[in-house]
Amino acid sequence: MLVSELSLLLRRRRTKVLLAMLFVAPWLMGFIIFQFGGGNGGHGPDFLTMATHNAVFLVLASVSSLLPLLFPLAVSLIASDSIAGEASLGTLRYLLITPVSRMKLLLYKLLTSLIFVVIACVGADISGLIAGVVFFPTGRVVLLSGQTTSFSHGVLLALLASILVAMSLVSVVGIGLAISTFTDIPVGAALGSLGMVILSEILSNITQVRGIWPLLPTNYWLSFADLFRNPIRLDVIGKDFINQGVWLVFGFSLAAARFLNKDITS
Amino acid sequence: MAIETKGLTKSFGGPNVVNDVSLQVPIGSIYGFLGPNGSGKTTTIRMILGLVTPDRGEVAILGAKEPRLRQLQLSRLGAVVEGPGFYPYLSGFDNLKRFAQVAYPAQRKLNPATEKLSVKQINAGLERVGLLEAKDKNFRAYSLGMKQRLAVAAALLWPRELLVLDEPTNGLDPQGIVEVRELLTSLRQQGMTIFISSHLLSEVEITCSHVAVMSDGALLFQGSTRAFRGTLGDLFVLETENSGLAKSILLQLGFVDPVSIEIRQGGLSAKLVTDKIEEVVAALVHGGVGIRAVSRSSPSLEQAFVALTGRSGHAR
Numbered sequence: 001m002l003v004s005e006l007s008l009l010l011r012r013r014r015t016k017v018l019l020a021m022l023f024v025a026p027w028l029m030g031f032i033i034f035q036f037g038g039g040n041g042g043h044g045p046d047f048l049t050m051a052t053h054n055a056v057f058l059v060l061a062s063v064s065s066l067l068p069l070l071f072p073l074a075v076s077l078i079a080s081d082s083i084a085g086e087a088s089l090g091t092l093r094y095l096l097i098t099p100v101s102r103m104k105l106l107l108y109k110l111l112t113s114l115i116f117v118v119i120a121c122v123g124a125d126i127s128g129l130i131a132g133v134v135f136f137p138t139g140r141v142v143l144l145s146g147q148t149t150s151f152s153h154g155v156l157l158a159l160l161a162s163i164l165v166a167m168s169l170v171s172v173v174g175i176g177l178a179i180s181t182f183t184d185i186p187v188g189a190a191l192g193s194l195g196m197v198i199l200s201e202i203l204s205n206i207t208q209v210r211g212i213w214p215l216l217p218t219n220y221w222l223s224f225a226d227l228f229r230n231p232i233r234l235d236v237i238g239k240d241f242i243n244q245g246v247w248l249v250f251g252f253s254l255a256a257a258r259f260l261n262k263d264i265t266s
Numbered sequence: 267m268a269i270e271t272k273g274l275t276k277s278f279g280g281p282n283v284v285n286d287v288s289l290q291v292p293i294g295s296i297y298g299f300l301g302p303n304g305s306g307k308t309t310t311i312r313m314i315l316g317l318v319t320p321d322r323g324e325v326a327i328l329g330a331k332e333p334r335l336r337q338l339q340l341s342r343l344g345a346v347v348e349g350p351g352f353y354p355y356l357s358g359f360d361n362l363k364r365f366a367q368v369a370y371p372a373q374r375k376l377n378p379a380t381e382k383l384s385v386k387q388i389n390a391g392l393e394r395v396g397l398l399e400a401k402d403k404n405f406r407a408y409s410l411g412m413k414q415r416l417a418v419a420a421a422l423l424w425p426r427e428l429l430v431l432d433e434p435t436n437g438l439d440p441q442g443i444v445e446v447r448e449l450l451t452s453l454r455q456q457g458m459t460i461f462i463s464s465h466l467l468s469e470v471e472i473t474c475s476h477v478a479v480m481s482d483g484a485l486l487f488q489g490s491t492r493a494f495r496g497t498l499g500d501l502f503v504l505e506t507e508n509s510g511l512a513k514s515i516l517l518q519l520g521f522v523d524p525v526s527i528e529i530r531q532g533g534l535s536a537k538l539v540t541d542k543i544e545e546v547v548a549a550l551v552h553g554g555v556g557i558r559a560v561s562r563s564s565p566s567l568e569q570a571f572v573a574l575t576g577r578s579g580h581a582r
Contacts, residue, residue, distance in 0.1 A: 089354070092351075094420065265318065
């Protein structure tokens with residue numbers, strides 16, 4: 001059944017377009033930096049300038065620019081389509097009159113969205129690595145904490161970073177899935193889910209509500225950069241892990257509470 | 267009973283859409299579930315299939331009442347609910363394959379002998395509804411009739427004991443309707459119970475052994491098709507120049523239902539309350555009525571339906 005869900009997802013033109021967009025973005029980024037040089041106006045680590053010195057940092061430059069909007073957009077679209085998309089096509093009722101249980105269907109939908117997130121992040125990462133090698137020098141990588149390490153170790157760290165980025169998007173899957181069970185209109189669900197991400201990003205810039213920052217799903221999104229320190233700093237990554245896990249469990253519980261008792265009238 | 271409901275009641279926050287509906291669908295029957303659009307048929311079907319939870323009442327499918335057991339029984343049942351629902355970007359074949367894949371693990375769990383559907387079996391399913399040639403076309407490109415037939419094919423993917431069809435001939439051309447009807451008849455011969463809802467009586471009339479009539483959420487009638495016709499008496503039609511005289515004789519002798527008499531150009535018609543039509547004719551002749559023609563006809567389902575619900579294109 002997982003095979004069925006995945007092939008259904010990956011055969012859709014929309015999914016392909018989303019993935020293509022995420023995979024092309026690092027190339028665009030690389031080209032821009034290659035042409036016009038680095039510099040990011042002084043927010044956080046300047047991955048853009050670093051990319052001009054080493055291919056590995058193009059991955060970080062592109063991921064940190066994709067993360068606030070493009071990744072959540074893609075993940076929202078896919079996760080919110082889980083139930084609402086089936087409902088809008090009229091296929092939901094036919095899935096549910098097979099002997100498959102609602103809980104199982106919901107679990108498979110969750111799993112499918114999670115796999116999409118991993119494919120998107122790892123794919124964008126690999127695409128960024130290739131673009132980096134094409135545009136920029138390879139060689140020893142200078143870490144954020146100042147030490148240097150081998151290029152292959154740098155590549156490994158970049159791949160690990162993509163896994164952490166995928167982990168950071170798990171909250172969006174949870175939120176998207178939950179909203180997906182409340183409506184039969186997939187676009188509405190996707191906008192709702194993306195709206196939550198944007199709201200979280202806005203709140204995380206308002207210092208008056210600093211108290212709730214640790215609860216926001218986007219709060220620890222740049223924690224993957226901590227991989228590029230020696231020793232690797234795990235505290236923020238750990239907080240991100242817990243934060244994302246809580247949002248996922250919350251989102252899934254809400255989705256289950258709604259979906260298991262829902263009257264299917266679509 | 268293939269399907270049995272007791273006191274099914276549902277409202278979606280407003281007035282009851284379905285009110286105290288108790289159905290008994292015998293095994294082996296073709297059961298026509300009739301009613302105008304909006305009479306609660308689809309909601310009842312959705313409750314039977316577990317898509318909608320009733321506010322009150324019970325459903326038993328093939329003897330299983332408890333929800334979890336009922337879930338199991340879904341593997342013995344195929345259904346078309348409120349029109350086809352498929353993925354527009356997949357071909358007819360891939361759509362069937364998708365539903366086969368989703369259902370397989372559960373089917374298998376319930377019946378370990380279940381085998382994965384082969385390409386051949388899916389093709390055979392498509393052939394049964396005449397879609398084999400169009401199997402690689404995207405669902406999006408199907409005509410309404412083809413979509414409807416694909417839904418029937420999906421309902422019959424696995425061997426079934428019970429088929430629930432909600433308006434299965436909607437959008438089909440007359441040829442398609444005939445084909446569906448033939449399919450249903452052959453399925454019934456294989457021992458399948460068929461529950462079919464429709465707002466078109468003529469399509470049900472030829473095939474159904476049992477009939478239930480819904481109106482405004484309530485069940486008005488349930489029983490064999492013959493019993494349903496019997497709710498109306500036979501119609502007596504007389505062609506004569508002496509309608510007035512004939513009417514008074516019929517009334518005087520109590521042969522017909524007084525309110526049913528209709529006098530028209532060159533004759534009259536009335537509902538018979540007696541079986542002895544010979545006596546009626548003799549009495550008329552004896553009374554001096556010149557008879558040109560006499561006929562007696564069973565009412566159609568349409569007429570019985572209208573009499574019951576008071577709804578249709580033409581008045582009673």
